[in-house]
Amino acid sequence: MVIRRILFSAAFGLLFVCGFAQEDYARIFGRDYQKAVAFFESEKWMNDVIESHHLIPHEVKAIVFPELIRYSALKDKFETFALESLYAQYGKTYANFSIGEFQIKPSFAENIEKDFLILVRENSFAIHPSDTIQNAANRAARVARLKNKKAMLNYILMFFKVMDKKYPSWKNEADKIKFFACAYNSDYQKSEKEILLYMPKRFFTASLVSSSKYCYSDISHYYFLHQ
Numbered sequence: 547m548v549i550r551r552i553l554f555s556a557a558f559g560l561l562f563v564c565g566f567a568q569e570d571y572a573r574i575f576g577r578d579y580q581k582a583v584a585f586f587e588s589e590k591w592m593n594d595v596i597e598s599h600h601l602i603p604h605e606v607k608a609i610v611f612p613e614l615i616r617y618s619a620l621k622d623k624f625e626t627f628a629l630e631s632l633y634a635q636y637g638k639t640y641a642n643f644s645i646g647e648f649q650i651k652p653s654f655a656e657n658i659e660k661d662f663l664i665l666v667r668e669n670s671f672a673i674h675p676s677d678t679i680q681n682a683a684n685r686a687a688r689v690a691r692l693k694n695k696k697a698m699l700n701y702i703l704m705f706f707k708v709m710d711k712k713y714p715s716w717k718n719e720a721d722k723i724k725f726f727a728c729a730y731n732s733d734y735q736k737s738e739k740e741i742l743l744y745m746p747k748r749f750f751t752a753s754l755v756s757s758s759k760y761c762y763s764d765i766s767h768y769y770f771l772h773q
């Protein structure tokens with residue numbers, strides 16, 4: 547992919563500030579970082595599921611690791627029941643919110659279901675075209691899936707397979723992890739150029755009050771290197 551090589555070179559100066567001056571995220575996020583690590587340690591079954599789909603557990607887990615930090619920091623700060631009901635009845639225009647440890651939004655789940663069926667065409671996650679039809683029953687079922695750990699992981703695996711289909715070749719793992727992480731955090735349906743330009747930006751925070759912001763993709767890469 548010529549555009550990827552060109553854009554990575556053009557963005558190198560920006561990425562140096564965010565991605566290569568490695569910050570100590572284990573220290574920065576402290577207890578919430580350790581809770582995120584402990585989550586994966588306590589859910590070792592995920593490795594077997596990931597490998598059964600011919601993916602690499604450490605890569606997949608790195609993509610969503612920052613979300614675990616955020617979930618640990620914020621999980622007691624809000625209640626989603628009313629939003630879940632609103633989404634089921636009226637759709638993502640009325641309620642689009644983060645659910646579960648991987649902080650998946652219904653809009654993301656809707657999009658990845660459709661793109662997986664179109665691009666990957668596997669029947670490996672029990673998602674069928676009829677499940678993507680917009681109605682209250684399907685939306686309620688989607689929320690239920692997002693609250694189930696195995697189904698939640700399946701959404702991440704669908705995302706990873708869609709991304710592998712769209713972007714199959716990489717110079718090294720670092721570039722792949724950062725790009726996939728940024729796509730997951732920002733919007734994987736953005737163009738390649740938009741995702742690359744978004745990568746060095748500091749928008750991630752795990753606190754409702756802190757003004758400090760960090761690069762999502764850099765945190766993913768830090769976890770990939772250190773855990």
